[in-house]
Amino acid sequence: MPDDPSVAKRVLRAELRERRRNMPGHERELATEGFTARLEELIGSTGAESISCYLSMPTEPNTRPFVEWAEARGIRVLFPVTREDGLLDWTVGEAPGERIGPTGVPEAEGELLGPMAINDVDLILVPAAAVDATGLRLGWGRGYFDKTLGSMGKCPPVYAVVFDTELVETVPREVHDQPVDGVVTPTRIVAF
Template sequence: MVDETIEEAKAVLRIDAHAARAALSQSERAEAAASVAQLFFETLAPRTEDVVAAYWGIRDELDCQPILVRLMDANIKVVLPAVLDDEEPLDMRLWEQGTALYEAGFGTLAPSALAPRAEPDVILIPLLGFDRVGTRLGYGGGYYDRTLVSLNKKPKLIGLAFAVQELPLIPREPHDVPLDAVITEAGVRHFGAVA
């Protein structure tokens, strides 16, 4: 059952978080993306045997491409999510060096439907907002919530964001899985046991 009060509060927070993110200049975005990539590899770098789920950014999300390039250069397996249906988990498709990307829902890109699938050990997750206890505010579609409960293992959840996306407090519902960490241009914040 959906708590309408919480949903209304989240809707207001989404508007505020999106406005803060949208107000950043192109140079601020590029500098932040480079800083976040550097911090990721300095503090939370995946192991060579890990599978990392990343994303192909949409709208004004923090650009994940600097991380994607370095992961591919290091021969670390990368999966990109594709939207199959409004009520389905994301389809985690392995992106192999040199393979094309295709429209995968909501303006994002992913490998073709024929690509192999893999369960991630680490998920780099886009967001609209986050708070001091690791609650993530997404777009409200529930895609990552459904995906996380469908996995056979618990991956590390690392939010990628701009510092201006931090909110004082996001109401957390039972299905909201907290982040283990968030990386912004201002640094890395740990919320759980991230090894």
């Protein structure tokens, strides 16, 4: 790995992105079943009644079956919406569709609730490229979640959703990186 953390991150992200792209369809389907079951367990163990969760891209751990399960049980789900200023806004996505946001990721459509809406949830689920054994999260490089988590006064538990191979020994660290409280994979829930 290169000495410069930002270069090391780019190299690792490229490798992880490629691995996700090449994952066989049947493996992805099994992982989705596992993610859904583990996330349901996490809700059961935390008693969360309001959560934030992202809408996954095709190569990411699939959060959609879990989101449908949560909404069907009356759990309030906030979805992130990217803003021009680098912050995240939030919506409950009451509109039936979704759109591709300015950064190329799927976003729920609905009334925008403002960046502070995240302060009212019981559990935050975030995407990640990898998470290390200490709970340090390697994001995808835009810093939206690091800024959001770093600005919260009282933060509820934050869990990253990654494939089993993405829970690694160490990830490159920079000053702004925010740790997570736990990780959800298709086979387990790990709290740090």
